[in-house]
Amino acid sequence: MERKINLPITREMAREIKSGESCLLSGVIYTARDAAHKRLVELLEKGEKLPFDIENATIYYVGPTPAKPDQVIGSAGPTTSYRMDAYSPALIAAGETGMIGKGKRGSAVVEAMKKHGAVYFAAIGGAGALLSSCIKSAEVVCYEDLGAEAVRRLVVENLPVVAVIDSEGNNLYENGRRAYLESEKN
Amino acid sequence: MREIDARLITETVATLAVEANCFLPADIKSRIEKARSEEKWETAQGILDKIIENYGIAARDNMPICQDTGVCCVFLKIGQDVHIVGDLTEAVNAGVKKGYGEGYLRKSVVGDPLKRVNTGDNSPAMLYTEIVPGDKLEITVAPKGFGSENMSQLKMLKPSDGIEGVKAFVLKTVDEAGPNPCPPIVVGIGIGGTFDKAAYLAKKALMRSAEERNSDEFYAELENELLERINALGIGPQGFGGRTTALAVNIETMPTHIAGLPVAVNINCHVTRHKSAVL
Numbered sequence A: 001m002e003r004k005i006n007l008p009i010t011r012e013m014a015r016e017i018k019s020g021e022s023c024l025l026s027g028v029i030y031t032a033r034d035a036a037h038k039r040l041v042e043l044l045e046k047g048e049k050l051p052f053d054i055e056n057a058t059i060y061y062v063g064p065t066p067a068k069p070d071q072v073i074g075s076a077g078p079t080t081s082y083r084m085d086a087y088s089p090a091l092i093a094a095g096e097t098g099m100i101g102k103g104k105r106g107s108a109v110v111e112a113m114k115k116h117g118a119v120y121f122a123a124i125g126g127a128g129a130l131l132s133s134c135i136k137s138a139e140v141v142c143y144e145d146l147g148a149e150a151v152r153r154l155v156v157e158n159l160p161v162v163a164v165i166d167s168e169g170n171n172l173y174e175n176g177r178r179a180y181l182e183s184e185k186n
Numbered sequence B: 001m002r003e004i005d006a007r008l009i010t011e012t013v014a015t016l017a018v019e020a021n022c023f024l025p026a027d028i029k030s031r032i033e034k035a036r037s038e039e040k041w042e043t044a045q046g047i048l049d050k051i052i053e054n055y056g057i058a059a060r061d062n063m064p065i066c067q068d069t070g071v072c073c074v075f076l077k078i079g080q081d082v083h084i085v086g087d088l089t090e091a092v093n094a095g096v097k098k099g100y101g102e103g104y105l106r107k108s109v110v111g112d113p114l115k116r117v118n119t120g121d122n123s124p125a126m127l128y129t130e131i132v133p134g135d136k137l138e139i140t141v142a143p144k145g146f147g148s149e150n151m152s153q154l155k156m157l158k159p160s161d162g163i164e165g166v167k168a169f170v171l172k173t174v175d176e177a178g179p180n181p182c183p184p185i186v187v188g189i190g191i192g193g194t195f196d197k198a199a200y201l202a203k204k205a206l207m208r209s210a211e212e213r214n215s216d217e218f219y220a221e222l223e224n225e226l227l228e229r230i231n232a233l234g235i236g237p238q239g240f241g242g243r244t245t246a247l248a249v250n251i252e253t254m255p256t257h258i259a260g261l262p263v264a265v266n267i268n269c270h271v272t273r274h275k276s277a278v279l
């Protein structure tokens, strides 16, 4: 029952993906954590060009372990998303349509998602070895000095994620829990 | 007096750091598998299946279970009849550098909390030492991820808040954490001591096997009750709803002042890692 999504996600596609849907993502995504987000948003504030095309981009909040010589990338599961909340609205306004992380988001992020059309996905936190097997190539785009936190361009195949917050603001963290508790009453 | 060469400590810490990160301990695996067999909510079953698949892949491919290979917590139980030849702290830090370097583990430590420059080798360790009788040295390496560490809380309760105050604070902490600490979680609770000792007890509680209850029946019952109540919150694996919010609740206690009731809740994730060796 998983929805297969070929990246990039356009604004229109983003509006079709609904909270609670399990999705398999294939195509190009970019990685960035707090330190990289800070630099990207500073560039936007100065009106400068970003080191990669943010239009319809999906950003994965991940700092992988180093790749062994025979690996594309090391373990690569999501980091907690709220640390990106200060930066996401600016990136969404600039063209970002997908975010992959784990955990809650602030209201400013959700408002930006509703306004512009964007989806927030969660990957399974702590499943770094499993998620790594879906990453087919990885190259550093910029900020190599940040080590694990550098921006990487990843090509992924059937990366399993769940749409948590959709472009209408529906939230699986609230609805999933409520539905389970309702089912327990019966 | 028995002598232990500091270099042996370095080697042991390095090996334990790599093994702890790639092989999930048996107690955590058995708790996850038990939770899977009892979980009735479909989404939750699917997540637990993937979590089980993940630690299988990690063990098979000798890969870190999670990319957050943590800050390296090292617990030493030093027999009072042991003499360490060399610098103990340096030996432990050298072990962390070696393990995280050679083991392809992530370097997640900044040298200063505000200036924030990565130390590049995951050193220094968070070192905890305890002097115990005997002539052995027990080393436990516990990599600690910060997704769950950041959701931990401490409160100086009033004695009149009593056991109900403790329960309410634990449940509030877990509820506020919600999906952030990668549930299912393991909850370490420290009650008593001073401000700092309560936090230390909470971390120490996470070192105890998830299958083992507190030896004091009163606290064993409290552990069971809290686990039951946490799993009735409905947060579920990854916060998508379900029964399996926590795998275990471990409580450690110590005497405290007549005027106080410190309580610390240290949250750990389903990748609760620790590995020990005795020299």
Ligand code: SF4
Pocket: A077, A078, A079, A125, A126, A127, B066, B067, B068, B069, B144, B145, B146, B147, B148, B149, B180, B181, B182, B268, B269, B270, B271
């Ligand atoms: S909280 Fe645990 S499972 Fe989640 S990312 Fe951190 S270390 Fe990994």
